[in-house]
Amino acid sequence: MTALLHPFSTTNSSSSMKLRVTTHPPHRALSILTGAFPFKLKYRVLSARPLKDYSCIICRSLSRGVAVHTSALSRGGGESRPGRVGQRKSLVEDGHEDKDEGGVRDMGRSRNGVSSESLKRRRVGNPRGLHRDSKDKEAGFFDGFSPQAKRGGREAIRVMEDVDDDSEDGVLSVEEEDLNEVVLKVAGSLRQLDREDGVKPRPSASADTAESYLSQTRFDQCSISPLSLKGIKEAGYERMTLVQEATLPIILKGKDVMAKARTGTGKTVAFLLPAIEAIAKLHHPDRFEKRPPINVLVICPTRELACQAAAEADKLLKYHPSIGVQAVIGGTRLTLEQKRMQANPCQILVATPGRLRDHIDTTTAFASRLKGVQILVLDEADHLLDMGFRKDLDRIIAAVPKQRQTLLFSATIPEEVRQICHVALQKDHEFVNTVEEGSEETHSQVRQMHLVTPLDDHFSVLYSILTEHIAEDVDYKVLVFCTTAMVTRMIANLLSELNMNVREIHSRKPQSYRTRVSDEFRKSKGLILVTSDVSARGVDYPDVTLVIQVGLPSDREQYIHRLGRTGRKGKQGKGFLLLAPWEEFFLASVKDLPIAKASSPPIGSNTRKRVEVALSQVEMKNKEAAYQAWLGYYNSNKKVGRDKARLVQLANEFSRSMGLDQPPAIPRLILGKMGLKNVPGLRAK
């Protein structure tokens, strides 16, 4: 059957796939039956550009729901509009661990290649490079690292700068490692993993679930250029995933798309492939042109994710020698990036928001190169549209042409984000939702459990869960998510004292270290990665067997994304959420998810003793920093932080759980900024 223009045209009524198409207004849905048979499509691509006609054959997968909504919301182009969501949130670039407050640091250092303006921005009242808006000033400085500020509250917006002061010793976090090498390294290990994946499927993945994320459509049935097809084949991809199948034809048509698909189901390729196809059809500027345009701009919230997306693009571009991808991320030398972007093809730029702003502010001719952007992609769009990123994003949107195609992808798109998507998207954008109606946003093959137990037991319970899991699966690969960077460091220290094979990753580590550890974890088995939320979204570590979340996740979305590090590509996985009794309220926000109540693992006196001894070995400065960070994190939580006296009691409970009967003293200045001066139970210094 031949259908013109839209592959999911309502004319395909004989199909057996249930499809929801929403036309104006955006939320009115029309259910239709569509086909499970191949049909030929012909459509014109990217109407704004002089492109060729394409034909493709699309087969529909049976009995899978894909909702495509055409929205009536409008795009504000470059305008900066106040968010209607009205929430503020500190889930910010490179994670939430900037919720940690490490005290005042040296502000007098100069940064190579960074403009005074951007330095100033970093410095506004903040030694760690956090910047804030005027409301922060009213709210008091360090009192909010805003885990749930998205839902409102008095906390200050805390936007962490792209360049972390990872360097504990006061040395700048300037990396010697060329990012190109990092990207190539990641691309290399991705290729290797893909090859291994093709040969040896993990035994734990049943044939049924392992295939569930794939559609019946093969890439070679679509109107993809032969060079891209070669790259796809080499990457080991044969069939499209559901989200790729659903979005490719729409994106190729040149429409703005907002797409929601579960974690680990190939969203990166879903936006990269049509973007590459669009560039392939453009006139290619002279290699030596002084200011060649950037055609595709991909924004990712974290450095790891940006490197990963650039590596994926690099894989797909293998047979497109004239198209190049570059990544610009914080924690690396700005001047190196400038040289690289000048010396190499850079039609695709993958960036973290803060670093991109730095380039807009400081890099010669960068702004004019951005005028060539035809496709803007926001990966983890709900996170990027959140208030924590809003200023950077408004700036970025203002820097790219209004006449462009915009693609928003995420595994979670809360309703409030749909309400504000007009800041980036065209009025007639399509909303593609591959999460079937009535089904959960998490994977059914991932077993989720929660345990509510006193804080005092948390470390012993964590140790027990880990030892049990390790005993069950020699190929264990575990992610332990912690609330802040400093809590991450302390727990990693503890587990390592317990002789577990542990690595840690968070924003207070230098970027070269982060890249190394991330790469190691990607390739390893028999390893535990203790992490802050820098690993929560998008990071594609294959074969993670268990995700443990210790303490309150910042919100429902973050719970889903963290959990989504396991069960990728249809594989099996487990998730464990460990909460204290006063954190139990969080369960209400995920009550629609199948999270079973776990029974408390028996904690013998031996286990307790071992944990106690290990805690006594944990460095005091790590415990002190963890205490302060913990206090900052929960202080900014709307619910927990409301009653300051109670908050301090709980913090001191946390202190005791680390083996410190007397809570560490906190600098007066910081207590003041947290709004915790003179709260009984705190020690000031």
Ligand SMILES: Nc1ncnc2c1ncn2[C@@H]1O[C@H](COP(=O)(O)OP(=O)(O)OP(=O)(O)O)[C@@H](O)[C@H]1O
């Ligand atoms: N068509 C395909 N066939 C097989 N594997 C694929 C295909 N497309 C992508 N993949 C692989 O699937 C894995 C998950 O992809 P990706 O990281 O893009 O997922 P995601 O949906 O963006 O996840 P998240 O929501 O966590 O960001 C990657 O290893 C990627 O290489």
